[in-house]
Amino acid sequence: MSGEARRSADGGRRTGRKTGAARRAGSGRRPSTVDRRPPTPADRAPAWQITLSVNGDPYRVSVRPNRTLLDVLREELGLTGTKRGCDQGECGACTVHLDGRTVNACLVLAIDADGSEVTTIEGLARRGELHPLQRAFVEEGAIQCGYCTPGMILQAAALLRQNPSPTSAQIRTGMAGNLCRCTGYAKIVKAIGKAAEVMKGQRKGRAS
Amino acid sequence: MSGHRIVGTKVPKLDAWDKATGAARYGHDVSLPGMLHGKILRSPHPHARIKRIDVRRAEALPGVHCVLTADRVRVGKLGFLGDHPVLKGDKVRCVRDEVAAVAATSEAAAEEACALIRVEYEPLPAVFDPLEAMQPEAPRIHENAPDNLVPHRYEFRHGDAERAIAGSAHVVQGTYRTQFMTHCCLEPCFALAAFDPAGRLTMTSSTQVPYLMQSHLSRALGIHGKDVRVLQPTIGGAFGSKLDTHPYEVLAALLARHSGRPVRILYTREEEFVCAPTRQPMIIRMATGCDREGRLTGRVCEAILDNGAYTSWGATTPHIMLVGISSLYKLEHVSFRATCVYTNNPWSGAFRGYGNPQGTFANEQQMDELARKAGIDPVEFRIRNANDPNSTTPQGFRVTTCALKECLDTAATRVGWREPKRPNEGVGIAGMFHVGGGGRVYKSDACGVIAKLDDFAHLTLLTGATEIGTGSDTAMAMLAAEELGLPLGNVSVINNDTDAAPWDVGIHASRTTFIAGNATLGAVREIRRKLLPWAAKELGCSEDAVELHDGSAWRRDDPARSAPIEKLVRTAHFREQGEMFVGQCFYDPPNQFQDPKMRGNVSATYSFAAHAVRVRVDPETGKVKILKFVAAHDIGKVINRLGLEGQIEGAIAQGIGYALTEQLRIDGGRVGNASFLDYKMLNAADLPEDVEIHFIESADPAGPYGAKGVSEAGLIPTAAAIGNAIRDATGVRLHRLPMSPESVLAAIRAGEQEALDSELEVTGPLTRSGT
Numbered sequence: 001m002s003g004e005a006r007r008s009a010d011g012g013r014r015t016g017r018k019t020g021a022a023r024r025a026g027s028g029r030r031p032s033t034v035d036r037r038p039p040t041p042a043d044r045a046p047a048w049q050i051t052l053s054v055n056g057d058p059y060r061v062s063v064r065p066n067r068t069l070l071d072v073l074r075e076e077l078g079l080t081g082t083k084r085g086c087d088q089g090e091c092g093a094c095t096v097h098l099d100g101r102t103v104n105a106c107l108v109l110a111i112d113a114d115g116s117e118v119t120t121i122e123g124l125a126r127r128g129e130l131h132p133l134q135r136a137f138v139e140e141g142a143i144q145c146g147y148c149t150p151g152m153i154l155q156a157a158a159l160l161r162q163n164p165s166p167t168s169a170q171i172r173t174g175m176a177g178n179l180c181r182c183t184g185y186a187k188i189v190k191a192i193g194k195a196a197e198v199m200k201g202q203r204k205g206r207a208s
Numbered sequence: 209m210s211g212h213r214i215v216g217t218k219v220p221k222l223d224a225w226d227k228a229t230g231a232a233r234y235g236h237d238v239s240l241p242g243m244l245h246g247k248i249l250r251s252p253h254p255h256a257r258i259k260r261i262d263v264r265r266a267e268a269l270p271g272v273h274c275v276l277t278a279d280r281v282r283v284g285k286l287g288f289l290g291d292h293p294v295l296k297g298d299k300v301r302c303v304r305d306e307v308a309a310v311a312a313t314s315e316a317a318a319e320e321a322c323a324l325i326r327v328e329y330e331p332l333p334a335v336f337d338p339l340e341a342m343q344p345e346a347p348r349i350h351e352n353a354p355d356n357l358v359p360h361r362y363e364f365r366h367g368d369a370e371r372a373i374a375g376s377a378h379v380v381q382g383t384y385r386t387q388f389m390t391h392c393c394l395e396p397c398f399a400l401a402a403f404d405p406a407g408r409l410t411m412t413s414s415t416q417v418p419y420l421m422q423s424h425l426s427r428a429l430g431i432h433g434k435d436v437r438v439l440q441p442t443i444g445g446a447f448g449s450k451l452d453t454h455p456y457e458v459l460a461a462l463l464a465r466h467s468g469r470p471v472r473i474l475y476t477r478e479e480e481f482v483c484a485p486t487r488q489p490m491i492i493r494m495a496t497g498c499d500r501e502g503r504l505t506g507r508v509c510e511a512i513l514d515n516g517a518y519t520s521w522g523a524t525t526p527h528i529m530l531v532g533i534s535s536l537y538k539l540e541h542v543s544f545r546a547t548c549v550y551t552n553n554p555w556s557g558a559f560r561g562y563g564n565p566q567g568t569f570a571n572e573q574q575m576d577e578l579a580r581k582a583g584i585d586p587v588e589f590r591i592r593n594a595n596d597p598n599s600t601t602p603q604g605f606r607v608t609t610c611a612l613k614e615c616l617d618t619a620a621t622r623v624g625w626r627e628p629k630r631p632n633e634g635v636g637i638a639g640m641f642h643v644g645g646g647g648r649v650y651k652s653d654a655c656g657v658i659a660k661l662d663d664f665a666h667l668t669l670l671t672g673a674t675e676i677g678t679g680s681d682t683a684m685a686m687l688a689a690e691e692l693g694l695p696l697g698n699v700s701v702i703n704n705d706t707d708a709a710p711w712d713v714g715i716h717a718s719r720t721t722f723i724a725g726n727a728t729l730g731a732v733r734e735i736r737r738k739l740l741p742w743a744a745k746e747l748g749c750s751e752d753a754v755e756l757h758d759g760s761a762w763r764r765d766d767p768a769r770s771a772p773i774e775k776l777v778r779t780a781h782f783r784e785q786g787e788m789f790v791g792q793c794f795y796d797p798p799n800q801f802q803d804p805k806m807r808g809n810v811s812a813t814y815s816f817a818a819h820a821v822r823v824r825v826d827p828e829t830g831k832v833k834i835l836k837f838v839a840a841h842d843i844g845k846v847i848n849r850l851g852l853e854g855q856i857e858g859a860i861a862q863g864i865g866y867a868l869t870e871q872l873r874i875d876g877g878r879v880g881n882a883s884f885l886d887y888k889m890l891n892a893a894d895l896p897e898d899v900e901i902h903f904i905e906s907a908d909p910a911g912p913y914g915a916k917g918v919s920e921a922g923l924i925p926t927a928a929a930i931g932n933a934i935r936d937a938t939g940v941r942l943h944r945l946p947m948s949p950e951s952v953l954a955a956i957r958a959g960e961q962e963a964l965d966s967e968l969e970v971t972g973p974l975t976r977s978g979t
C-alpha cells in the first residue's frame with residue numbers, strides 16, 4: 001500500500017514507454033530461486049544486433065531478447081558504475097539517462113534501447129572535471145557505502161534539468177524512487193540543493 | 209582540546225570520489241576469467257525431511273559444471289554454536305535452507321539447473337511462535353535441543369530486584385513485542401571464490417570479519433587457515449548482516465573446488481529479503497519500580513528471542529541488550545533472563561544496535577510511564593536517575609565520561625519540551641546507553657595497524673579494520689594526518705586483503721573509530737618518535753622544540769625554520785646505515801570479556817544519547833507524522849563532523865523505519881513481502897525535514913583524541929522516543945513494533961483498554977519461573 005504511494009511520488013518516471021514494455025515482457029524480474037517456476041527458454045533465443053551510444057561512444061552489441069539495458073551496460077560494456085540493487089524497478093540504483101529521460105535500466109529491454117543514447121555515471125564528469133552534483137555529493141558527505149550514489153546522481157541531474165531551483169521538499173519528492181539505506185537522505189538533499197546553486201552560477205557565468 | 213588542524217573538521221570520505229564517479233569496484237562488479245556462476249536451490253518447506261534428491265537432469269543441462277548436495281561433499285558446520293549445516297542433507301528447518309548448489313557457465317543455466325533438481329520432501333510439523341516452540345508438545349527442530357531452547361543461557365542478577373519492586377511506591381510492568389527487521393543493504397550479497405593450483409583459496413567477500421572468516425572457512429572446508437585469503441572489495445552496506453560467515457559463501461568455495469573454476473554467487477533482491485539474516489523479534493516482559501521521590505528501585509526483565517532455525521552470532525545479542533536495561537540509569541537491583549528459542553522461521557542475526565534497540569523500546573517506554581505514575585516530568589525523572597561520570601554499574605561497567613544529563617537537557621530544550629502543543633501533537637524523549645569503546649563479545653577486541661611513511665611523505669595505513677561505508681577509513685587517516693602533521697591527501701588506507709594487512713577482530717559494536725583509531729595513533733606515534741631526531745638534527749634544535757604540521761617539521765621558537773617531512777625521510781633513506789619509518793600497533797582496549805554471570809567491563813568507555821521527537825498523530829488514520837527530531841549524542845570528541853552526522857542521520861532513518869514501517873512479514877515461515885515494494889523502507893520524502901543533531905564532547909580519556917564509538921547509537925532510542933511521543937499525543941501506549949497506522953488506530957479506538965490489556969498480559973510477578 002505504502003509502496004504504491006512511493007511509486008507515484010516518483011514523478012511518473014517508471015510509467016514510461018520502455019519500462020512498461022519491459023514489465024510485460026517479464027524480463028525485469030529474474031526467475032525466483034526460492035519459489036521455483038519453470039525455466040524460460042529465452043536464454044536460448046537467437047541474439048539480436050543493436051547499436052547504442054553510451055556516454056558518447058558508439059557500440060554495436062549482440063543481445064538476447066530477454067537481456068536488459070542494465071545487463072548490457074554492466075556485463076557487455078563493462079560499465080559497472082550503474083548498480084543493480086533489485087532488478088525489479090524498485091530501488092533506483094540502476095538509474096541512467098536514456099535519450100534524455102531517466103529510466104531504471106533494469107526494466108528496459110536492451111533491444112528496446114536499440115539506437116538510443118545512454119548516459120551513465122561514467123559519462124557525467126567532463127574532461128576529468130566532476131559534474132557539480134558529483135562534487136556536491138562528495139563535499140556534503142552524501143555518500144556512505146555509495147551503492148545508491150550513481151543512481152541518485154543521475155536522478156538528481158534529471159530533476160535539476162526539469163526544475164533548476166527546487167525546494168528541499170521538491171528534491172525529496174523527486175528523489176523518492178531512489179532508496180538509500182545508509183545516509184537517511186539529509187545530506188543527499190543538501191548536496192542536490194548545493195549543486196543546483198552551483199549550476200545556476202555556471203549558467204549565469206556562461207550567459208554573461 | 210583545540211588547535212587541531214584536521215581532527216574536528218568536515219572532511220569527505222576518502223573513497224567518495226571513486227563512489228561518485230562509478231569507479232569504485234563492489235563485489236558485483238568483480239569477475240574473473242573462466243568464472244562460473246553459482247546458484248542455490250532452497251527448501252520451499254519450513255520443516256521437512258529430505259527423502260531423495262535427484263540431480264541427473266540438472267547435471268545433463270549444457271553449461272552445468274557441478275551440482276552439489278549434502279551427500280556429495282564433506283563440509284563442516286557454521287554459526288556461533290556450530291548448529292548450522294552448509295548443505296542440508298537429512299532435513300530442512302526453514303524455507304531458506306540450502307539443499308543443493310549449482311555452478312554453470314551462466315546465471316540462467318545455473319538457475320535452470322536448480323529448477324531441474326527434484327527433491328522429495330516429507331513435510332514435518334513446524335512451529336513459528338517462540339512461545340509455542342517452548343511447549344513440551346512442540347515439534348523438535350534440533351535433535352540435541354529437545355526443548356527447542358538454544359543451549360546458551362543469559363542470566364544476570366544484581367541485588368534482589370523482585371523484592372525491590374515489591375517495596376516500590378510505583379511500578380510499571382508490561383510486555384513488549386518487536387518484529388523481524390531486515391538490513392536491506394543496497395548491494396545484495398555476493399561471494400567470489402577461486403582456488404589456485406596449489407589449493408589456496410581466495411575468497412572475495414563483503415564480510416565484516418575477514419580474519420574470523422579465514423577460520424570459519426578453514427573449518428568448514430577442512431583446509432588450513434593459511435590457505436584462505438580474504439579480499440574485500442568496496443562494500444555496499446552491512447549493518448551487522450555480514451558478521452557471520454554464511455552458507456552461500458562456503459558454497460561458492462565448494463563449487464569452486466569441485467569445478468576447478470572460480471565461482472561467483474550473486475543474490476537477487478528476493479533472496480536478500482528471504483535469505484539474509486534479520487533482527488531477531490523479541491517478546492520482552494519487564495517491570496520497573498521507583499520510590500516516592502522518583503528514584504528507580506529495581507527492574508526485572510525476561511526476554512524471549514526468536515532465534516529461527518540456526519544460531520548465528522546474533523544469538524549473543526542479549527549481552528548488548530542488557531547493557532541498556534541495566535546501566536542507562538542508576539539501578540541497585542536488576543534481574544534479567546533471556547532465552548533464545550529455535551523456531552522454523554528464517555534465522556536471525558546481528559543488526560546495528562545488537563539487541564539494544566529492542567531492550568530500549570521496552571525500558572525507555574517504562575521510564576516514561578513510571579514518570580507519569582510518580583507525577584514527575586519525564587525529562588526530570590530521567591535526569592534524576594541518570595548515570596554520573598566515574599561510576600560503576602551493576603554489571604561492573606566502569607562509566608568514565610558520561611554526558612547523559614546534558615544530552616537529555618539539550619534534546620528536550622531543542623524539541624520544545626515545554627512549548628504548547630496543538631491538538632494531536634505530542635513530544636517524547638528517550639535516552640540510550642551503548643558500548644563506545646569497543647565491545648569484547650569475542651575473546652579479543654583488538655585491531656592491528658602498520659603505518660609506513662615513504663620518501664614522498666605518503667603515509668600508508670595497513671589495517672584489518674574493514675570499511676563498510678561508515679567512514680572509519682577516513683577517521684583513521686585524519687588521526688594519522690593530525691599526528692604526523694601531514695595533509696590528509698598524503699594518507700591512504702589499505703584494508704582489503706588478509707595477506708597484506710594485520711589482524712582485526714571485525715567491524716561491529718561501533719568499535720572501529722575507537723579501536724582502529726587508537727591502533728592508528730599507536731602506529732604513527734612510533735613513526736613520529738623515529739622522525740623527530742632527524743627533524744631536530746635538520747633544524748638544529750632539540751626534539752622538544754620540533755612541531756609537525758602542513759607536511760613539514762618546524763622549529764617552534766623560529767617559525768622561519770622548517771624542513772619538509774618528505775625531505776627528512778629521503779635523508780634517512782639515502783645514506784649509509786639509513787632508517788625506515790614504519791610503525792605498528794596492536795591495540796586491545798582495557799575492557800573485559802563477560803563472565804557467565806554477565807559481569808565484566810565489556811567496553812573501554814560508553815556512549816550516551818537522548819532523542820526527542822515531536823509528532824502529530826492523525827486520529828482518523830493513525831498515521832504518525834514526525835514534525836521535529838532532535839538527537840543529542842555524547843560522542844567524546846568529533847573526529848570528522850561530516851561522517852559523524854552521517855552516521856547519526858542514517859541510524860535515525862533506520863530507527864524511524866523500525867519504529868513505524870519496517871516489518872518482514874513472515875507467515876508460516878515464509879516471507880510474504882520480499883521486495884522493496886512490499887517492505888517499507890523509508891525514502892527521502894517519508895523522512896522528516898527537521899532533524900537536528902547535537903554533539904556533546906565529553907573528551908573520553910581512553911578514546912583517540914577523546915572520541916567514542918557512535919555508529920549504532922542513533923538507532924537505539926528512536927522507537928522508544930516515538931512511542932513516548934505517541935503516548936503524549938494520544939493517551940495510548942503501543943507495546944508492539946512497528947507502530948503502523950493500523951496499530952496506532954486500533955490502540956486509539958481501544959483507548960485505555962490497550963494499556964489495561966497489556967498489564968494483564970503479565971500474570972503475577974515477573975519471577976524466574978514466569979516464562
Ligand code: FES
Nearest residue numbers: 085086087092106
Ligand atoms: S536495480 Fe533497477 S531499480 Fe533497482
Ligand code: FES
Nearest residue numbers: 145146180181182
Ligand atoms: S550510501 Fe549506502 S545505500 Fe546510499
